[in-house]
Amino acid sequence: MNMAASNSEVPLERNEYNPTISSTMPPRPEVTYNWVDITPEFFNATKDLELGELLHDEMFGLFEAMSAIEMMDPKMDAGMLCNRGKKVLNFDQAVKAGALKLNNLTMEELVGIMDSILACLxxxxxxxxxxxxxxxxxxLHKPLSIEDRALRAFAIQTLKLIACINNTVHSGGVFEExxxxxxxxxxxxxNEVSDVRAGGMMREVEEELQRSVKATRQRQGEDWDPKMQKQHEDAVALFSRIRFLRLFYAALVALMRRDVTAIPEAERCLASCTELVCIMQNTVNRGLRPHKVRDEDGNKDIYLEVLKISSLPNLELITRCPLRSIMTTRCNFSHPLGSLCGGLHYIIHVTYACFKGAELGNNFNQHHCWTSRILGQVVDL
Structure with a gap:
């Protein structure tokens, strides 16, 4: 009785370790995998598919097909060892390491960076x-940290243009994935910089470059010094890109007002943009050419030394986006911009002439730029 009472006063812990029970449990079996090579069967099954056919389930749509990863492709397969060994720097790390210049950029460097940004756009x-x-x-990741006035204004205006295009396309709602x-x-x-301030920064840089263009111009009856000629051509190249971006953004903003009084303003801006595209095409060789550099271990560094164009900082985003990275080259970006300006000019012409929306849609299919087609429908609405 006393023994029973003592046991009731001191209950056993439920999680108390009991060596008698654990000793009777069998040891954990070793896990083995019986891999089976299905390579021959896989290639035999592909013989039944015609060219262009794809075997997939019902949940595999167009976006999933465009986002599929091709194994063992360095540009698509982020888990490859060759990608793991590469040195990836974000904006702050590149600045701290001295690999990203924020000030004292030459004219050639500025033109090269701006051409690369326009090609990406x-x-x-x-x-x-x-x-x-x-x-x-x-x-473009942190434009407010850039100390160079021209590059800072250009980067901020580019982000404003991206936001304007995004809002315009969403308001149209007629695009496919x-x-x-x-x-x-x-x-x-x-967004912390207002549109008025961004435009003012571009105007300040534009006026400064315009003074430089006039100061280095060839004087009548005098020989043109080669050094002065180079400064003049570099200033013209940089001036044309700054002015083009400012006027192109102003044209889009004027079109989105959906006001008849804004149409002449947009038309003047686009007319100037068309002329500037030709100047940009003729001065594309004034920009600094990108080239690869090597790190301390002798491996190829993926960063371009000055232009800083690389997809590796966004490597974790690759699996969430379609992998069709066929980048427009710096030598070919001017033609699509010229086509876009021509399409927007057509919108203004049709809208100002008060044509019907059906005629606008039928004739506008001739243009290849889908952005201008969407803008046409937005303005017509």
Missing amino acids: VTWLEGHSAAQTILTCLY EDFQPALYGYSLC
Whole structure:
């Protein structure tokens, strides 16, 4: 009785370890995998598929097909060892390491960076992902940290243009997922800077460059010094890009007002943009050419030394976006911009002439730029 009472006063813990029970449990079996090679059966099954056919389930749509990863492709397979060994730097790390210049950039460097940004912008407008186009430029990640006035103003105005195009396309609501990728993956579009301030920064840089163009111009009856001629051509190249971006953004904003009084303003801006595109095409060789550098171990560094265009900082986003990274080259970006300006000019002409919406839609299908087609429908609404 006393023994029973003592046991009732001191109850056993439920989680108390009992060596008698554990000793009777069998040891954990060793896990073995019986892999079976299905390579011959797989290739035999593919013989039943015709060219262009794809075997998939019901949940596999167009976006999943465009986002599929091709194994063992360094540009698509982020888990490859060759990608793991590469040195990836974000904006702050590149600045701290001295690999990203924020000030004292030459004219050639500025023209090269701006041409690369415009080429990325054109590629994004053609339906490619932002993570592989416009967001590959480190200067667009934190434009307010750039000390160079021209590059800071250009980067901020580019982000404003991206936001304007995104809002315009969303308001139209007539694009398919293979036409446009609106996702910006949480990147800031410099909303803390107002549109008026961004335009003022561009005007200040533009006026300064215009004075430089006039100061280095050849005097009548005098020989043109080669050094002065080079400064003049570099200033013209940089001036044309700054002015083009400012006027192109102003034209889009004027079109989105849906006001008849804004149409002449947009037409003047687009007319100037068309002329500036020709100057940009003729001065594309004034920009600094990108080239690869090597790190301390002798491996190829993926960063371009000055232009800082790389998709590796966005490597974790690759699995969430279609992998069609066919980047427009710096030598070919001017033609799509000229086509876009021509399409917008057609919108103004049709809208100002008060044509019917049906005629606008039928005739406008001749243009290849889907962005201008969407703008046409938005303005017509």
